[in-house]
Amino acid sequence: MVRNLVGLKARLTWNGIRDDTQRRFGFPIATLLLGGAGWYLANGYLEAAEGMSPVALANLAGWGALLFFAAWVTLPVIIFPLDENLDPQQLAVLPITHREIVTGLAVASFVAPATVVPVLVMGANASVLSEGWWMVIPASLVYLGLLAVGSQLFSAAISAILRTRRGRDIATFLILGLAAGSFFAYRSIDGAVTEIGVAAAVTSHPIIDWALVIPPVAAQRAIVEAATGDPLGALVFLAAAGLGLALLAGLWRRLLGWMLTTPQEGSRPAARARRSGFTSGLWGVVPTLSRKELRFYVRDPRQRLVWTGTVIFVGLAVAGTVMGTTGFFDIRDNDWAPLMAPVLVLFVGLPIALNLFGWERNAASYLFVLPATPRQLLLGKNLAVATALAIETVLLALLLSLFTGFWQWTWLVGPLAVSAIGCQLAVGNFVSVLTPLRLPREGTDVFAQSTEQGCLAIVSQTLSFFTIGLLLVVPSSIMALTVSFGRPIPAWFAATAAVAWGLLVYGVSLWLSSKLLRRRLPEVMAWVQVV
Amino acid sequence: MTQSLTDEPAIDLVPSRPAVWSRGLVRKFGKTTAVDQVDLSIMPGEFYGLLGQNGAGKTTTIKCIVGLLRPSDGTVGIGEFDTWAHPTEVKSRIGVLPEEFNLYERLTGAELLDFTAAMHGLDKAEAAKRRNELLEMLDLGNAGSKLIGDYSRGMRKKVALGAAIIHRPPVLFLDEPFEGVDAVSARLIRNLLQQAAAGGTTIVFSSHEMHLVEKLCTRIGIMVEGRLTIEETPEGLCKLTDRDNVEDAFIAAVGGEGVDHLSWYETSSG
Numbered sequence: 001m002v003r004n005l006v007g008l009k010a011r012l013t014w015n016g017i018r019d020d021t022q023r024r025f026g027f028p029i030a031t032l033l034l035g036g037a038g039w040y041l042a043n044g045y046l047e048a049a050e051g052m053s054p055v056a057l058a059n060l061a062g063w064g065a066l067l068f069f070a071a072w073v074t075l076p077v078i079i080f081p082l083d084e085n086l087d088p089q090q091l092a093v094l095p096i097t098h099r100e101i102v103t104g105l106a107v108a109s110f111v112a113p114a115t116v117v118p119v120l121v122m123g124a125n126a127s128v129l130s131e132g133w134w135m136v137i138p139a140s141l142v143y144l145g146l147l148a149v150g151s152q153l154f155s156a157a158i159s160a161i162l163r164t165r166r167g168r169d170i171a172t173f174l175i176l177g178l179a180a181g182s183f184f185a186y187r188s189i190d191g192a193v194t195e196i197g198v199a200a201a202v203t204s205h206p207i208i209d210w211a212l213v214i215p216p217v218a219a220q221r222a223i224v225e226a227a228t229g230d231p232l233g234a235l236v237f238l239a240a241a242g243l244g245l246a247l248l249a250g251l252w253r254r255l256l257g258w259m260l261t262t263p264q265e266g267s268r269p270a271a272r273a274r275r276s277g278f279t280s281g282l283w284g285v286v287p288t289l290s291r292k293e294l295r296f297y298v299r300d301p302r303q304r305l306v307w308t309g310t311v312i313f314v315g316l317a318v319a320g321t322v323m324g325t326t327g328f329f330d331i332r333d334n335d336w337a338p339l340m341a342p343v344l345v346l347f348v349g350l351p352i353a354l355n356l357f358g359w360e361r362n363a364a365s366y367l368f369v370l371p372a373t374p375r376q377l378l379l380g381k382n383l384a385v386a387t388a389l390a391i392e393t394v395l396l397a398l399l400l401s402l403f404t405g406f407w408q409w410t411w412l413v414g415p416l417a418v419s420a421i422g423c424q425l426a427v428g429n430f431v432s433v434l435t436p437l438r439l440p441r442e443g444t445d446v447f448a449q450s451t452e453q454g455c456l457a458i459v460s461q462t463l464s465f466f467t468i469g470l471l472l473v474v475p476s477s478i479m480a481l482t483v484s485f486g487r488p489i490p491a492w493f494a495a496t497a498a499v500a501w502g503l504l505v506y507g508v509s510l511w512l513s514s515k516l517l518r519r520r521l522p523e524v525m526a527w528v529q530v531v
Numbered sequence: 532m533t534q535s536l537t538d539e540p541a542i543d544l545v546p547s548r549p550a551v552w553s554r555g556l557v558r559k560f561g562k563t564t565a566v567d568q569v570d571l572s573i574m575p576g577e578f579y580g581l582l583g584q585n586g587a588g589k590t591t592t593i594k595c596i597v598g599l600l601r602p603s604d605g606t607v608g609i610g611e612f613d614t615w616a617h618p619t620e621v622k623s624r625i626g627v628l629p630e631e632f633n634l635y636e637r638l639t640g641a642e643l644l645d646f647t648a649a650m651h652g653l654d655k656a657e658a659a660k661r662r663n664e665l666l667e668m669l670d671l672g673n674a675g676s677k678l679i680g681d682y683s684r685g686m687r688k689k690v691a692l693g694a695a696i697i698h699r700p701p702v703l704f705l706d707e708p709f710e711g712v713d714a715v716s717a718r719l720i721r722n723l724l725q726q727a728a729a730g731g732t733t734i735v736f737s738s739h740e741m742h743l744v745e746k747l748c749t750r751i752g753i754m755v756e757g758r759l760t761i762e763e764t765p766e767g768l769c770k771l772t773d774r775d776n777v778e779d780a781f782i783a784a785v786g787g788e789g790v791d792h793l794s795w796y797e798t799s800s801g
Contacts, residue, residue, distance in 0.1 A: 277675075278645035279659045288649035292638065299637040299678075362633040369597050370650040371623035518618070522601045529633075 001096055005104030009111040029459060031113040038120035041068075045121065048198050049128045058224045059202035061129060065143065065220035066207060068121060073150045074178070092260045102253045106148040118147060125223070132226030135234045139226075142241045143219040149245060150216075153252040160259055162301040211237055215244025285372050289380025290387070296359070297352075297388055302439075303359065306351050307388055335406040336483040341397035341413055342420040343476075346468065349389045350461050353428035356381045357528050358437045364525045374517035378510060382425045389424070393417045409483050415495035419475040422502025426471065426509030427464050433516045435460055436527045475501050548610060550575040550702050550733040551596060555605035558591050565591045567757040568605070573735060573750075575701070578728045580744045581737045583754035584785055589737045592754070593704050596735075597627050609702055623651060626695035628688075628705040636680035640671050640690045643679060644697055651698035658697070665693040669719065685716040692720060702733045709740045721747070741778035751777070753784050760784070 016023040045064055049057055091101050122143070126136045161174070192201040207214070211221040219241035225233035278288050297303045352359060356378070360367055367377070397413040437460070475498040481487070482494040517524065551573040558566040566588040573579045583589050594600035596607045598614045598621060606613055612620045635643055641662055648658035666675040669689040679687060688708065695703060708724070709717050724747065728734055738744055744751065745765050753761040753768075761768065761784055765777050774780040781787075 277639070277641040277659075277662065278649060279655050279662075283649055283655045283658075285650055285652070288646055292635070292642075292646055295642070296635075296637055363635050365599055365629060365633045366635065368599060369622060369625070369627045369629075370647065371619045371621075371652075372650050373619050521618075522599060525599060 001100045002104045002107050005091075005101075005108045006111060009108035013111055027113060031116060033459075034113050035116045035120070038117035041117070042120045042124035045124045046128065052199050053203075054228065055206075056199040056203045057128070058208045058221070058228075059206050060198065061125065061220050061224055062208040062211065062217045063202050063205075064121075064125070065216045066214060068118070069143075069147060069150060069216035072118070072147050073154045088256055088260060098253050098257050098260075102149075102152075102249055102256060105152060106145065106249070109148045109152065110144070118144060125220075129223045129227040131228075132223045132234065135223045135226035135238065139219045139222040139234075139238055139241065142222075142238065142245055143216060145245045146216050146219065146241070146248065149248045149252055153248055153255065156252060156255050156259065160255055162305070163259070163262065212240050215241050215248070218244060285376045286380045286383060289372065289377065290383040293381055293384030294387060297384070300359075303352065307348065307392070334404070336409050336479075337404045337406060338397045338400045338410045338413055339416055339479060339483065341400055342393050342417040343472070345389055345393045345396055345417075346420055346424050346465075348392060349385055349424065350465065353385050353389075353424050354431045354461055354464050355437045355439070356385075356428065356432035357524050358432075358439045360528055361439055361530050364528050368521055368525050373514070374521070375510065375514040378429055378514055378517065382429070382506075382510075385425060385428070386421050389421050390417060393421075409491075412479065412482070412491060412495060412498075415498040416475060416479055419498040419502035420468075420472060422504075422506035423468050423471040426505045427468050429509050429513035430516070431460060431464050433513050433520055433524060436524050438528055438530060471505055545610065546575050548575075549573055550577070551579075551609055551735055553592070553596060553605060553607040556592065556595060556602055556607055557604035558588075558595055558600060559603045565757050566595065566602075569754075569757075569759045571596075571752065571759065573733060575733050576728070576731050578724075578734045578747055578749045579736065580748035580751040581735060581754065582744065582751055582781055584787065587754040587785075588757040589754055590706055591757075593627075593706060593735065593737065597625055597704055598622060623698075624701050626698065626700035626703045628691050628695045628703070628708050634679050634687060634691055634694075637678055639676050639678055640666065640682070640686075640693075641675040643690060643694055647694040648697050653698060661697050662693075665697060668723070669693050670716075685712040688712050689716055689720065692723065696723070696727060700732070703727060703735070705734065705736045705738075707738055708736070709738060709743060717743075741776070741781055745777040753781065755785050 017027050018024075045060075049060055052060060088101055088105065091104075096104075122140050126133070126140070129136070158174075189201075192205070195201075196204070207217055208221055208224065211217045218237045222234045222237040222241060225231075225237055278291060282288070282291065297307055357364055372380070393413060394417075397410055401407050401410045475494075478489055478494045478497050481489040482491050549572040551571060553569050553571040556566055556569040556571075557564065569588070569592055571592075581589050581592065591600060595602045596609070596614060598618045601615065606615075608614050609621045609624050612624075614621045635646070638646065644662040644665060645658055648661065649655075653661070662675075666672050669692070671686060671689060671693070674682065674686055679690060682690065688711070692705075692708065695705070703724075705724070708720055712720065721743065724734060724736075728747075736744070736748065748765060750762065750764055751768055752759050761771070763771055768777060768780045768784065769775065772780040772783040774783055
């Protein structure tokens with residue numbers, strides 16, 4: 001059965017590359033990018049391990065195994081998901097047990113370009129701990145199993161949380177916790193390494209001693225013990241890692257069983273919306289389309305998750321304020337700190353602003369058969385994104401003003417936000433029309449998105465963000481000369497120039513992208529529709 | 532004064548010109564030709580049944596005409612407008628009931644009807660009135676405030692039909708309107724379509740329910756492997772194929788009278 005599922009995954013991947021233009025380009029790009037990342041990590045590990053004492057090396061190996069595991073498990077959810085073409089819902093109707101589904105999905109998850117990363121890192125690990133050669137293969141296999149099962153379990157847990165209304169309500173706090181926790185962890189590690197160096201930092205925090213209760217570290221310790229000539233110890237830690245793997249797999253199996261038999265709870269529309277539909281309030285093509293979008297921001301769990309991304313910055317701002325005034329988040333002494341809000345919020349809206357039609361999924365064919373002009377379609381969607389970004393900008397600016405106690409430049413947030421939002425929408429319209437991204441079907445797994453699309457999304461979003469940054473050089477330079485460097489430019493001029501620049505860039509983009517959309521409407525629909 | 536479904540459609544088409552037309556329509560997907568040189572001329576007020584086996588090219592043809600799929604060759608249009616030269620004018624004159632349920636799952640039925648009405652330029656009061664009447668007539672009164680994602684198949688079909696006709700289009704495209712709906716809903720949809728047809732609406736209808744095709748359609752077009760091979764009245768089709776009813780006539784016309792049993796199912800155990 002496992003062989004069948006691996007074969008199925010390989011066939012789906014190959015067919016995708018053969019028949020889907022997006023994947024044909026995405027697959028090699030993804031493999032190259034991931035290969036580069038794996039090479040960088042493996043090289044970094046080899047360099048850090050050079051000349052280390054056995055104790056330091058053991059702890060470096062332990063920390064490396066733990067951090068790689070944590071990143072592998074969480075990154076698909078936070079940044080881009082792993083390839084998950086095998087939908088458990090479809091497998092559930094076949095005469096196979098949940099145990100077989102779990103095993104099959106775990107093994108099949110390695111039929112993806114991302115596999116190149118652990119392979120390269122584990123190759124480096126085997127080279128560093130070459131004296132334990134006989135344990136490298138079994139322990140690495142258990143570690144790979146932990147990566148696969150841990151990643152699937154984490155994604156499934158987040159999906160399960162988002163399936164229930166209550167879960168969706170607490171998802172915001174989960175993100176806040178993850179953001180603040182990651183930042184604290186990053187600052188702690190960075191602080192220790194900068195202060196006393198890698199070898200001393202890992203030795204003073206001996207993670208390897210906790211191996212029995214942390215399965216990925218146990219797998220690594222098995223190799224370490226073998227390398228230090230303790231075969232019995234190596235076998236004990238291999239067994240501990242294996243037990244951890246079995247426990248995680250069992251948890252995943254239970255969760256999967258629950259998800260396969262529990263339907264997703266829909267959002268409840270507000271009572272007022274239930275009564276009056278769209279007829280209370282603004283009417284007309286653009287406002288109604290915009291209101292439809294805004295309702296989806298609230299009702300679609302994925303979109304809601306995107307918009308609650310602002311809390312990441314709130315979490316980082318709080319953590320930065322608590323941790324001290326040095327480093328990246330040195331915000332407490334700057335009277336212009338609130339002006340960071342429009343720029344920070346741009347990160348939040350990217351997945352929606354750069355993929356306006358992808359979120360329509362199959363309903364694109366409904367929208368595109370309605371007699372709205374391409375300009376009206378873009379305007380309606382832009383108005384919704386701008387509204388959401390404006391609300392989040394105002395809230396974040398107020399919070400930053402409260403944290404720092406500086407209110408002098410808070411009013412300039414408005415004009416800068418118009419400029420920033422205008423530039424983001426300008427780039428977003430082009431990207432949405434030229435390279436729309438297909439989003440996964442709503443249903444069993446909200447993170448079911450292929451790696452190459454995730455990578456394409458990253459490439460496209462990075463390039464777009466770079467372009468948005470370039471466009472923002474003009475207003476941000478003017479703002480900088482208004483609030484700093486001797487303040488040679490009066491504030492009223494900066495405000496007017498920022499607004500004018502934002503509107504100009506947006507206007508030109510709207511005109512051009514409307515023309516493009518008119519030509520490419522069927523292509524956009526074909527790209528975003530979920531098969 | 533508001534109009535009912537049996538009044539003349541809000542936007543008239545010229546009676547002497549085809550309401551729906553295609554000239555040399557070709558649509559290819561790679562090396563496969565899904566629609567091959569299709570010439571259609573459907574006159575205003577016709578109830579036209581577009582029939583064919585799965586994969587014959589019916590849905591592709593409809594998608595090309597309504598502006599969702601660009602033809603590889605040929606022209607298509609509604610009344611005096613070419614779909615690809617005047618997309619907005621064409622789309623304001625049509626209502627589409629898609630084969631798949633590509634609706635907004637996270638809107639309520641009432642919201643979907645309002646949204647569609649607003650996009651077609653209806654004023655707010657008229658939209659509210661039509662929405663309420665439609666929900667009542669389609670037996671969705673209580674479900675109007677539920678999300679479409681929570682609807683049954685039949686309810687989705689009904690609300691999609693409501694959205695297709697809320698602006699009283701002169702041309703309606705219906706892809707499998709009776710597929711998967713219960714008998715009560717099917718009767719309701721049928722009555723609604725007959726009212727619309729009686730009011731002069733041109734209906735292009737694709738279905739595998741041959742008894743309904745026979746009952747409703749004034750003319751039938753049969754597609755085989757992307758080509759429009761026969762255009763006849765239901766009676767004319769029966770006469771042409773020497774069959775008693777449209778179902779038998781259709782099967783004879785598409786050459787579907789082949790092997791109809793499985794050898795390995797004839798024994799009692801496998």
